[in-house]
Amino acid sequence: MLDDELLTTHLQELRRGTVVLACLLILRKPNYGYALLDLLERSGFAVDANTLYPLLRRLEKQGLLTSDWNTDESRPRKFYRTSDLGGELADTLSHDWDELHAAFRTLKGES
Amino acid sequence: MTTTATTTLTDRYIDAILRRVPSRQRPDIERELRASIADALDDRLEAGADPAEAEVAVLTDLGDPAKLAASYADRPLHLIGPAHFLDYTRLLGALLITVVPTVAAIVGLLRAIDGDGAAAVAGDAVGAALTAAFHVTFWTTLVFAVLERVPTLKPLPIPKWTPAALPEPVGRRTRYAELIAGTVAMVLFTSLILVSPVLRLQTDASGDPIGALDPWLWDTGLIYVFVGLLVIALAFNFATYYAKGSVPVAIGRAATDIATSLTLIWFAANDHLVNPAFVEAVGWSSDVTKWINGGVVAVCIASLLSTVITAVRDYRQR
Secondary structure: OOOHHHHHHHHHHHHOOHHHHHHHHHOOOOEEHHHHHHHHHHOOOOOOHHHHHHHHHHHHHOOOEEEEEEOOOOOOEEEEEEOHHHHHHHHHHHHHHHHHHHHHHHHHHHO | OOHHHHHHHHHHHHHHHHOOOOHHHHHHHHHHHHHHHHHHHHHHHHOOOOHHHHHHHHHHHHOOHHHHHHHHOOOOOOOOOHHHHHHHHHHHHHHHHHHHHHHHHHHHHHHHHOOOOHHHHHHHHHHHHHHHHHHHHHHHHHHHHHHHHOOOOOOOOOOOOOHHHOOOOOOHHHHHHHHHHHHHHHHHHHHHHHHHHHOOOOEOOOOOEOOOEOOHHHHHOHHHHHHHHHHHHHHHHHHHHHOOOOHHHHHHHHHHHHHHHHHHHHHHHOOOOEOHHHHHHHOOOOHHHHHHHHHHHHHHHHHHHHHHHHHHHHHHHO
């Protein structure tokens, strides 16, 4: 039986980075922090709010996301959108993911 | 709980975050975080939660504000990270094994020159060693903690590691030469001690030799205890050579070395090393005795330190 702590550590290690790719893909349509949190969870990328919010700012600082304040509604919200650079990174990462997926399938097919 | 109290809780949370992030980021982070908290709160209220409980739950989900703020500000949550840790331990180790014994020896020597008793000399030397170790550790740690936090400051370019930097194993021949040299020195030293009462370096009025070492050592028989310790130490040297890596032998060797040094320090501290009659016969001043006592104590402390360092190093290399 797998120890819970051990399992959590390894799952975290494996999933680290997938959230970045998921954000870059989802944010090709502009969205704001809380809605993105919900969207990610429903798409199967559960992430904590206190991980996602700083992550969005870091990706913006790296030029992978752009942001705009939407003040049309009563509650002003910061909308993030994937930049051209971010789109490029998303393509590269997706390609890498596909290759890994193929590699795993080969591994499992041989065993 | 009233609505005012719950609003205060969010305000306090936001305040705790903003205090810990750079000022130019504050307005933007505050606006976004307030909106996110309000969104999360609305969701919970729509699901029929109690307002006060919902607020607590939302803030609990966000977690420790210090941690979230560090994440916003891209600040490390460790003192010294993996990029600097090895340089830190190497530098700290090198400084400790060079600076600390040097400081102890200098302070001990100065006190001995002042003519203090051997106990005071030893006490001050140990005190200075502890103070030096504390300062070296504190300042080195501080410098590396700053390096870790100021990304523009890069430590000195350290040459890339290559396999050539691996320590060479000490050859059996080298260790054999060390063993023989140690044995010869030990035999000469022990013989000199034992024959010193009959060496005719100085003679008294009746023509009998005056020994250089304090006759008290022979009267009490303690000189034989000391020589015994030297012989045991020699035996352990041989045992280490033939049974390298044996833990009982290593412990026995360290214990004998420590006992030998402590015995010598004890002799010197009680002024039982040099024969006062011998000093008088040669015509030295009594200061010479103090110098000798101080010197012996300093050498013994250095030997104690080296025994401990060697023991720790050998233990870690096992």
